[in-house]
Amino acid sequence: MEANHQKKELQVSVKELELAGAPGKAMWVRWDSNGAGDGLSAYDVNLVLENGRVLQLAQGLPAGVHEWMTAAAASGKARVQVVGVHADNSEVARGLGPWMELPEGEVSAAQRHMPDAQAVWAVGAPSVSSINPGTLSAGTTVVTLRGMNLPLSFGYTLTNVYGQPLLGTGTGFPSGSSTSVSVPFYVASNVPPGQYLLRVSNQSGSTSVPVYIVTAPRPPxxxxxxxxxxxxxxxxxxxxxxxxxxxxxxxxxxxxxxxxxxxxxxxxxxxxxxxxxxxxxxxxxxxxxxxxxxxxxxxxxxxxxxxxxx
Missing domain, CATH: 2.60.40.10 (Immunoglobulins)
Structure with missing residues (x-):
C-alpha cells in the first residue's frame, strides 16, 4: 500500500476472545473512519509487535467487524494497525488498537470459527521466477519478485553464499500477492559489495536467488x-x-x-x-x-x- 505524507486517524477497537493463555483463539477488529473523511477504501490490517516487527493480517477489507486468528502470527504483546487509503488522492488514514497479549499454540481452533476466505491454509514452498532490480545499493531499495507461494510476511532474508544472514541488512513489510511481491530491502553503507543470496521462506520451505550489492549511501x-x-x-x-x-x-x-x-x-x-x-x-x-x-x-x-x- 502506497504511503503518503497526509495522515488522518482511524478509531480502532479490538475485542479479545480469551487471547491470553488460550491457544488458537481469534479476535474481532472494528474501525471507525468517520473522523478520517469519506471515500476511504482498501483497508489493510496489520499486527505491530512489541519489538517493532509488522505482520500483515489482511488486505483490501471493507470497514466493519472482522475475525482473524492470532496464534498463526506471533506470541507476546501486539497492537492491531488498520491503514486505509482514499481512492481518489491516496490520502492515508491510520489507527492503532490497544496493546494485547497474543496466545501461543496451534491455530486449528481459530480456523474452525472462520470462513474459508479468511482462514490461513498451508501452501507449497516458494519459487522465484524473476527479481527486479537484481542489484541493491546502500539504503533502501524496493525489489519486486515474481513467482509462486511468495510470503506476505517477513520471509525474506539477504544472506552470504553459505546461507548465513548478512549483517547490516534488513527488510521492510512486503506487499502484493502470492505471485508478485514488492519488498523494501535495507543495506548499510559498510556492507562489502559483491554477490549475495536472497532467501525466500514460508512454512513449507525456502528458495534462494542471487542478488548483487553495491554501496552508495542514500539520505533518510x-x-x-x-x-x-x-x-x-x-x-x-x-x-x-x-x-x-x-x-x-x-x-x-x-x-x-x-x-x-x-x-x-x-x-x-x-x-x-x-x-x-x-x-x-x-x-x-x-x-x-x-x-x-x-x-x-x-x-x-x-x-x-x-x-x-x-
Missing part, C-alpha cells in the same frame, strides 16, 4: 511520526514514538530532537519503521519540536507537537 526520509501529538500530562514523562520512512538510522546517534531537555533513545532500530523513546517530556513547555534523522548522505526532519495542560 521520514514519512510519518506516530503519535505526532503528545500530551505528557496524560501519558507521563516518557513516550514511545514510531518513526516511519526509508534509510532510517539504526543507532541513536543518527537522531536528534530540537530540545536538549528531551531525552532520546532508540528502542527498536529499523530502517523503515524505528521506535524511539522520548523522556523528560513533563519538563518541556508546549510547542512544536523537530525530530531529525541523518546519515552521511543527508538528513530528514519531521515536526511533533507537545501539548501541556499545566
Amino acid at each position: 526520509n521520514i514519512n510519518y511520526l506516530d503519535p505526532s501529538l503528545i500530551y505528557p500530562d496524560n501519558s507521563g514523562p516518557t513516550r514511545q514514538l514510531i518513526v516511519g520512512g526509508d534509510n532510517l538510522p539504526t543507532s541513536v546517534s543518527g537522531y536528534s530532537v530540537s530540545s536538549p531537555q528531551i531525552g532520546l533513545s532508540l528502542v527498536v532500530p529499523n530502517p523503515s519503521s524505528a521506535i524511539l523513546s522520548l523522556s523528560n517530556l513533563t519538563s518541556v513547555p508546549s510547542g512544536r519540536y523537530t525530530l531529525t534523522a541523518f546519515n552521511p548522505a543527508g538528513s530528514a526532519s519531521r515536526y511533533l507537537d507537545i501539548i501541556r495542560f499545566f
Whole structure:
C-alpha cells in the first residue's frame, strides 16, 4: 500500500476472545473512519509487535467487524494497525488498537470459527521466477519478485553464499500477492559489495536467488511520526514514538530532537519503521519540536507537537 505524507486517524477497537493463555483463539477488529473523511477504501490490517516487527493480517477489507486468528502470527504483546487509503488522492488514514497479549499454540481452533476466505491454509514452498532490480545499493531499495507461494510476511532474508544472514541488512513489510511481491530491502553503507543470496521462506520451505550489492549511501526520509501529538500530562514523562520512512538510522546517534531537555533513545532500530523513546517530556513547555534523522548522505526532519495542560 502506497504511503503518503497526509495522515488522518482511524478509531480502532479490538475485542479479545480469551487471547491470553488460550491457544488458537481469534479476535474481532472494528474501525471507525468517520473522523478520517469519506471515500476511504482498501483497508489493510496489520499486527505491530512489541519489538517493532509488522505482520500483515489482511488486505483490501471493507470497514466493519472482522475475525482473524492470532496464534498463526506471533506470541507476546501486539497492537492491531488498520491503514486505509482514499481512492481518489491516496490520502492515508491510520489507527492503532490497544496493546494485547497474543496466545501461543496451534491455530486449528481459530480456523474452525472462520470462513474459508479468511482462514490461513498451508501452501507449497516458494519459487522465484524473476527479481527486479537484481542489484541493491546502500539504503533502501524496493525489489519486486515474481513467482509462486511468495510470503506476505517477513520471509525474506539477504544472506552470504553459505546461507548465513548478512549483517547490516534488513527488510521492510512486503506487499502484493502470492505471485508478485514488492519488498523494501535495507543495506548499510559498510556492507562489502559483491554477490549475495536472497532467501525466500514460508512454512513449507525456502528458495534462494542471487542478488548483487553495491554501496552508495542514500539520505533518510521520514514519512510519518506516530503519535505526532503528545500530551505528557496524560501519558507521563516518557513516550514511545514510531518513526516511519526509508534509510532510517539504526543507532541513536543518527537522531536528534530540537530540545536538549528531551531525552532520546532508540528502542527498536529499523530502517523503515524505528521506535524511539522520548523522556523528560513533563519538563518541556508546549510547542512544536523537530525530530531529525541523518546519515552521511543527508538528513530528514519531521515536526511533533507537545501539548501541556499545566
